[in-house]
Amino acid sequence: MNPIFLARRLLTLLLTLFVASLLIFGVLELLPGNAAQVLMGPDAAPEAVAALTEKLGLNDAAITRYFHWLSGMLRGDLGESYAYGSPVATLIAERLALTVPLALLSMALAALLALVAGVFAASRHNRLGDWLVSALSQLGIALPNFWFAILLILVFSVGLQWVPAGGFPGWSEGMVPALQALALPAVSLAVVQAAILARVTRGAVLEQLHEDYVRTARAKGLSRRGALWGHVLRNAMVPVTTVMGLQFANLLAGTIVIENVFYLPGLGRLIFQAIANRDLTVVRDCVMLLAAMVVAVNFVVDLLAAWIDPRLQQQGAGA
Template sequence: MYAYIIRRLLMLIPVLFGVSVVIFFTLRIIPGDVAQTILGTDATEDALAQLRKDFGLDQPVMKQYFSWMGGVLVGDFGESMRTGRDVLPDILNRFKITFELAILSAIISWIIAIPLGVIAGIKRNSKTDFTVRIISLLGVSIPNFALATVLILVLALTFSYSPPVGYVGFFEDPIKNLQILILPAIVLGTAMAGAVMRMTRSSILEILRQDFVRTIRAKGAKERLVIFNHALRNAMIPILTIIGMQIGVLLGGTVIIEQIFSLPGLGQLVLTSINQRDFTVIQGAVLFIAFVFVMINLLVDLLYSYLDPRITYK
């Protein structure tokens, strides 16, 4: 197990290196002068030259890259071109909000998707099954931003309710924190639930056809024990795979939802930095998201062995 974990952690090196190369050089080929964008059209040549020098933009591109990566290797992601603050603390502060939103969305998704998926798998081709399949298809098909907009409009016009603006930490005020995050979490969780629901249904159907399930039923086991103690446990591996992928995607894909609900998360930070051409923040945020995504996949792989003792890592 430990040897497997070490190998997977070593695999982080080429993955993060590739991500760093792609994001760094992609930003450098975007047309336009970064210094001009930051200082505006009225800036003097001396001011532009000084800004380029301060951020190393006057250096060759390869030298800029190795200088940036040298800092990353020791935990220094550089300074924001806009604010002058260190990039990493800003990323970590914003990431806490995005992470909380992603986890709450995932919990909502599991509460909705797994029970309905199990019911649909047990009652195959019934009215309940068709209803669940339609719900899951709607969840997968409706874009997040459209659902968020409709939800806000319905609440505002019908109940004169509008989502709270800003963010309050969970430990500062748990009730206020939940009020702020519940609507965006419902929007994201609904989209996640569609895919998890479909995967749960198909996995349950496949497991229920297995010989060991027929053997357990033949021994007189109660149907509830057959479903939850045996079928669902064995069906959780593909379900866990798609859940892990969705959480990873959520951590980097909440940009629009955070913008709609005015949440100061990592997605909003990236979007603002793109609009402001703040290269150091964009580079650091994308690299950090890639790191978290890979670590979530590693955690999911390790959970496989817990769910199925036959799976071992050497």
């Protein structure tokens, strides 16, 4: 790996995280209302509200609270939740044990479906298989994932009773019950992403099929299937992996809705409850964590794309 390319990408990651922290803190500071007033209730005495405001440090200057929050994150101290009265790091760690496996399972399912469908459609360009995949992918893009989630519940939980309609038993109860609880949420998240990725894969593979190296490989006696899976797919993976990185961000955001549809105690539901309680510490830390995860995934995607196509390292180093 080119060290200049790696250094530039790492510097971009750090600058992006710093700008994201400024935006997140600034936007939440502009919200009207007082967290202490919400916690104490509308009928609380002004003296009690003022005392709680002082205890929570809400009277400090915004710049002081920002640097206090930033330094705490660097030390691993995310503060305490106003509503739960427990460390935010503990709350987030408990919820990530569900959200991360759900997002990874959805991404794996979406990638598997998209790669198979995209390569199948490209290998049958302008034939029935291509038209069928294009029609199904267009339908998948048009479906809202929360509506599709409700439809899955009606069919597989209420009608067939194959899987539970909601809730999560926990990983301590066994892998099979946990995966059964995550099956429908993962499918509902994966379908839309698979539809988008299948179209990207189809276009990338079609573009590579017309390159000179494919004709050279075929002229040397390599079969169409061998050229497709041995050469074309690797070169087509550069735009595909880039889109997958962006889709992972959508999956993380989509869990906020899906976890509430299936009543899953994940990070999305924690954010929803924190917003309702105006627990700004939890909201700020959770949003910053999501932003950091998205930036980190894009950083890994850049490195993966540079490994697939080493020419990108030279372009990045000379930019």
